[in-house]
Each structure stands twice: as C-alpha cells, then as structure tokens.
Amino acid sequence: MSRIRRSLAIPTPEPELPVFPxxxxxxxxxDQIQDxxxxxxxxxRLRALASPAIVRRGIAYFKENRVTxxxxxxxxxxxxxxxxxxxxxxxxxSFDEEAxxxxxxDCPFDWEPACKHAVATLLRRWLR
Numbered sequence: 001m002s003r004i005r006r007s008l009a010i011p012t013p014e015p016e017l018p019v020f021p022x023x024x025x026x027x028x029x030x031d032q033i034q035d036x037x038x039x040x041x042x043x044x045r046l047r048a049l050a051s052p053a054i055v056r057r058g059i060a061y062f063k064e065n066r067v068t069x070x071x072x073x074x075x076x077x078x079x080x081x082x083x084x085x086x087x088x089x090x091x092x093x094s095f096d097e098e099a100x101x102x103x104x105x106d107c108p109f110d111w112e113p114a115c116k117h118a119v120a121t122l123l124r125r126w127l128r
Contacts, residue, residue, distance in 0.1 A: 041122050049101070050114045058119020067124040077125045081117040083107060091121045 046055050061067070061081065068088060069080040076094030083089050092104040101113070109115040 041126065046119065046122075050112050050116075050119055054112060054114065054116050055119055057116035058114075059123065061116055061120035062123040062127075067120050070121070070124055077121065079117075079121040079124065081120055083117065089117045091117050093118060093121060093125075 041049070049055075050058070066082040067079050068082060069078075071078050073092075074094070076092060078093075079091045080088040081091055089105055089107045092102075094102050096102055103114045103118045105115050105117050107115050107117055
C-alpha cells in the first residue's frame with residue numbers, strides 16, 4: 001500500500017487561546033506551554049485540518065488508546081495507530097520549511113488533509 005502525503009498551511013496557535021476543547025483536559029497549566037510548539041492544536045486548528053466527522057473519529061481513537069507507539073524524529077512525530085482493519089497504520093507528522101503541516105499515513109483515506117489516525121496522533125503527542 002502506498003503512503004499518502006498531505007500538506008496544509010494552518011495558522012500557528014495564539015498563546016492566549018485555549019489549547020483544546022473543554023472536554024479534553026489539559027495536562028499542564030497554560031503558562032507552561034511553549035509558544036513555539038507547532039503541534040498544539042486547539043479546536044479551530046483541528047477544524048482546519050479535518051472535517052468534524054474525522055476529528056470526532058480521531059478523538060475516539062485517542063480515547064480508545066489506539067495510538068500504540070509514539071516517537072519523535074527531529075522536529076516531527078511518528079506513531080503506530082490501530083485502525084478499523086487488522087494491523088496498525090504508520091503516521092508521520094512534521095512541518096516543512098514554510099511551517100505547513102505534512103501528514104503522511106499509510107491508510108487508504110485521502111479525501112482530506114488529515115485522517116483520523118493523524119488526529120489521534122496529534123492528540124496523543126500533545127497529551128504525552
């Protein structure tokens with residue numbers, strides 16, 4: 001199966017905005033969050049990345065602990081995520097030189113810039 005590379009320019013988070021929707025607890029105080037962390041995704045940034053249905057599925061995957069492995073390579077993050085089919089999908093998320101998000105997942109979904117596996121990975125990465 002070929003890997004699908006997606007790229008999307010998204011705004012960087014504003015320091016005064018909440019980091020996530022209310023139903024997802026913050027593991028640290030807002031003043032402890034580094035402004036330069038491009039992996040912080042509030043509800044607005046998640047909506048820019050994927051449709052509401054994909055975001056909901058990604059949140060469900062995160063809550064079901066389907067992100068089984070998580071690691072960092074340089075400025076990017078990789079993960080193995082259990083999908084609805086047997087096996088795990090490999091997800092790589094990074095930012096290019098223009099600070100555009102680059103999502104690479106080997107799942108067959110390619111209708112939006114990010115899939116549910118990428119959303120679950122972003123949530124797991126932030127709540128590490």
